[in-house]
Amino acid sequence: MASMMFTDCSSSTTSRLIHFNRRNGTFLLRRRVDQLRLQTTASGRGCNLSIRSSSSLTPAISADTKSEATAKVIDGKAVAKKIRDEITIEVSRMKESIGVVPGLAVILVGDRKDSATYVRNKKKACESVGIKSFEVRLSEDSSEEEVLKSVSGFNDDPCVHGILVQLPLPSHMDEQNILNAVSIEKDVDGFHPLNIGRLAMRGREPLFVPCTPKGCIELLHRYNIEIKGKRAVVIGRSNIVGMPAALLLQREDATVSIIHSRTKNPEEITREADIIISAVGVPNMVRGSWIKPGAVIIDVGINPVEDASAPRGYRLVGDICYEEACKVASAITPVPGGVGPMTIAMLLSNTLTSAKRIHNFQ
Amino acid sequence: MASMMFTDCSSSTTSRLIHFNRRNGTFLLRRRVDQLRLQTTASGRGCNLSIRSSSSLTPAISADTKSEATAKVIDGKAVAKKIRDEITIEVSRMKESIGVVPGLAVILVGDRKDSATYVRNKKKACESVGIKSFEVRLSEDSSEEEVLKSVSGFNDDPCVHGILVQLPLPSHMDEQNILNAVSIEKDVDGFHPLNIGRLAMRGREPLFVPCTPKGCIELLHRYNIEIKGKRAVVIGRSNIVGMPAALLLQREDATVSIIHSRTKNPEEITREADIIISAVGVPNMVRGSWIKPGAVIIDVGINPVEDASAPRGYRLVGDICYEEACKVASAITPVPGGVGPMTIAMLLSNTLTSAKRIHNFQ
Incomplete structure (x- = not known):
């Protein structure tokens, strides 16, 4: 097998x-x-x-x-370590210069073990470089509206600069609808069609790759x-x-x-x-x-x-x-x-x- | 030469x-x-x-x-003729069924002869299939705001289903800014990054190609x-x-x-x-x-x-x-x-x- x-x-x-x-x-x-x-x-x-x-x-x-x-x-592994070290320095410089700490928010819906592991790893990685992590956990039987409300909250939260909705979402939710709700300025996955379009076009710059x-x-x-x-x-x-x-x-x-x-x-x-x-x-x-x-x-x-x-x-x-x-x-x-x-x-x-x-x- | x-x-x-x-x-x-x-x-x-x-x-x-x-x-030439004949039939069917005539609006700024020719050809082509054409001509020294106002007018006009801003625009205008103002639902050129992104992505459909x-x-x-x-x-x-x-x-x-x-x-x-x-x-x-x-x-x-x-x-x-x-x-x-x-x-x-x-x- x-x-x-x-x-x-x-x-x-x-x-x-x-x-x-x-x-x-x-x-x-x-x-x-x-x-x-x-x-x-x-x-x-x-x-x-x-x-x-x-x-x-x-x-x-x-x-x-x-x-x-x-x-x-x-x-x-070595390159990633080096990049994380560079990020640590930049996060620290930013905090010292303007008092802002970058923040990453993750929305996790349901009890999938693998999803929980990924979210935990991201949280750890954030901590290791000084990025603040935010998390919302919703139960499997949450409504789409509840997820959208969480997205909307993070969109408006000035402490949050990146938002991830951990996939897959429960089958009763419209994944595309929820992903589209993430502010393009905080879509750190870079999967929004507008980002992909800019990536494809000469003379345009995507917000995130x-x-x-x-x-x-x-x-x-x-x-x-x-x-x-x-x-x-x-x-x-x-x-x-x-x-x-x-x-x-x-x-x-x-x-x-x-x-x-x-x-x-x-x-x-x-x-x-x-x-x-x-x-x-x-x-x-x-x-x-x-x-x-x-x-x-x-x-x-x-x-x-x-x-x-x-x-x-x-x-x-x-x-x-x-x-x-x-x-x-x-x-x-x-x-x-x-x-x-x-x-x-x-x-x-x-x-x-x-x-x-x-x-x-x- | x-x-x-x-x-x-x-x-x-x-x-x-x-x-x-x-x-x-x-x-x-x-x-x-x-x-x-x-x-x-x-x-x-x-x-x-x-x-x-x-x-x-x-x-x-x-x-x-x-x-x-x-x-x-x-x-x-023959295929294009055939397609135009098919469009003529569809435009006519739409008009008879729901009383709506498709409309295409063109915004022409300045006096470039070639641009004027293109706009004229588009107008003729529209007429030949029964599509209503709309046109705004602005002088070379118009302000960007005036162009944006025209775009906005066509965006809101329920008789207009497609909007073209004839390029190039005078050099004192921000082309990208003006093109971005065209409603994506009426961007019949299909050049909006959101459209291009959808074109690139599997499982997504662009509004226009x-x-x-x-x-x-x-x-x-x-x-x-x-x-x-x-x-x-x-x-x-x-x-x-x-x-x-x-x-x-x-x-x-x-x-x-x-x-x-x-x-x-x-x-x-x-x-x-x-x-x-x-x-x-x-x-x-x-x-x-x-x-x-x-x-x-x-x-x-x-x-x-x-x-x-x-x-x-x-x-x-x-x-x-x-x-x-x-x-x-x-x-x-x-x-x-x-x-x-x-x-x-x-x-x-x-x-x-x-x-x-x-x-x-x-």
């Missing part, structure tokens, strides 16, 4: 669990994340997936894959990886990762292609890429043979696969077959410890940005 | 003239349209451009280019050209054509790559494409050797090039070298008579859609 999940990419969404269907051997997507139409049987160590694909998987770069690992490891894609680009920047003029391939076109990641790469003058579930022979396209960002949620999908020698790989997928030797019976792998990719790529993010820690760092960054903008603090 | 222009892609923008600079032999972009960094000397008939490119232009498909033209001509890219996709639909699963390349990433065209192709499940001025070896990417939409404004840029045999070509560029034998001393050519492309592609839009006539047809279509939505008429 294998199951896959994404990290809490939206900062406010729950885990995007994608369960392996025992009966027909396919993966089912519970939420909005794209999936390439591959059948995988992920088990044990390595990248031993049986992948049905219309094209040959014969490694085009077999000479390279036989050699030892040479890729630089992009250490997301969605946290996970922002984290991906930040990793490239911090490792001085040039984006301009490069060919970039984004695997997955979800609203929360793939699509905004593609828009961000394009803003930085990459030539971008987006691969998704309807793409034929995706490996032919990835092989052209100088930069690959994968956010599809299929363990070890991208093999060494899919990668151009010297490419840079950003792996957003965090997929638990069965592993009897692991303490919990599973281990986490990315969308990229790390063992193989290491021998071909010039740089790669590990899973875990790559993009994962960046999401929450970017959420803190967006909250700080919001507070600075609202208080016109440079 | 050669100069290039786009059609009035935005429905409300002026001609996007891109003038040939006699001194240094380069093309200057007056407006937002992207340009690939090519130097061209377009003159006479055929596609005899001298193009500086980092890669060889040796035709990869010389066998095909030597053969006779085989591409089906995508007749935009920008006219020229909508026209491109409509041509593909009307000619039963499959988009799903195809590789599509968009040349140019302007807010008004390239970017929304890419988003539309992606919504229809194409695998999309966007080429722009920073793309290296664009011909390598176009050669992979089943569908090419070019909106870059460089005459005859895309040669036969850039095109995969059997590809479908949608040419948005309308570029006047010097031609002593033509009555006006120039003729119009597209971004695609038509003579060469005809021998390689399976279908192609001519210039003129391809995408051009579709833009205004889509503007009328958007106005009708708006009126139907406002009056809840199916």
Whole structure:
């Protein structure tokens, strides 16, 4: 048995669990994340997936894959730590200069254990950098009006600079209606269509950039990886990762292609890429043979696969077959410890940005 | 001497003239349209451009280019006529059923001859399908407040279902401020960031799709050209054509790559494409050797090039070298008579859609 999940990419969404269907051997997507139409049987160590694909998987770069690992490891954990340290300094400077402490509010409805864990982690992260956190917990049977009232309260609260509504909401509520109620000036997730539109348009600036894609680009920047003029391939076109990641790469003058579930022979396209960002949620999908020698790989997928030797019976792998990719790529993010820690760092960054903008603090 | 222009892609923008600079032999972009960094000397008939490119232009498909033209001509003029006939019937049905006539308002500021021509053409097109047109003309030295007052008047006018502010506005006005004042429910150009954001997001629907890219996709639909699963390349990433065209192709499940001025070896990417939409404004840029045999070509560029034998001393050519492309592609839009006539047809279509939505008429 294998199951896959994404990290809490939206900062406010729950885990995007994608369960392996025992009966027909396919993966089912519970939420909005794209999936390439591959059948995988992920088990044990390595990248031993049986992948049905219309094209040959014969490694085009077999000479390279036989050699030892040479890729630089992009250490997301260390970068995220550094960013949190920078945020701590800025929060402190802001407090000392104008007496304002950035504040992040989270609205949690119902008793989902995973949601509660995410909210707790965000609270801890806020505390660690000096951002004040606010929380409203409502019971599962609350009315939509009660949630809207909480949103409205935080919209009006000058101590709150960012608002997250933890998803999923109970099924009797209109999610879009509630999310639309969040003031665009405090929508630190950056998922509002107005923000996405500004992200897509040249000459316009979004108020917030969605946290996970922002984290991906930040990793490239911090490792001085040039984006301009490069060919970039984004695997997955979800609203929360793939699509905004593609828009961000394009803003930085990459030539971008987006691969998704309807793409034929995706490996032919990835092989052209100088930069690959994968956010599809299929363990070890991208093999060494899919990668151009010297490419840079950003792996957003965090997929638990069965592993009897692991303490919990599973281990986490990315969308990229790390063992193989290491021998071909010039740089790669590990899973875990790559993009994962960046999401929450970017959420803190967006909250700080919001507070600075609202208080016109440079 | 050669100069290039786009059609009035935005429905409300002026001609996007891109003038040939006699001194240094380069093309200057007056407006937002992207340009690939090519130097061209377009003159006479055929596609005899001298193009500086980092890669060889040796035709990869010389066998095909030597053969006779085989591409089906995508007749935009005929399709646009058909759409206008369909709109005429719908406008008439709406009037008879609920007594409402769709209305389009145009605000023209200043005395630019080209802008006046565009406004006149739109008025004529409205009349031909039974849409009521409204017009406000303001002098060049009007204040921004006066323009905003006109916008506000049309926003509140129940007879008006679409509003266009003809661009460019005089330089003393804040264009973005004025455009943002147009009610999103009447923004028939579809350029509002909220619309673009919805266009980019899966599961969201824009109120309006920008006219020229909508026209491109409509041509593909009307000619039963499959988009799903195809590789599509968009040349140019302007807010008004390239970017929304890419988003539309992606919504229809194409695998999309966007080429722009920073793309290296664009011909390598176009050669992979089943569908090419070019909106870059460089005459005859895309040669036969850039095109995969059997590809479908949608040419948005309308570029006047010097031609002593033509009555006006120039003729119009597209971004695609038509003579060469005809021998390689399976279908192609001519210039003129391809995408051009579709833009205004889509503007009328958007106005009708708006009126139907406002009056809840199916």
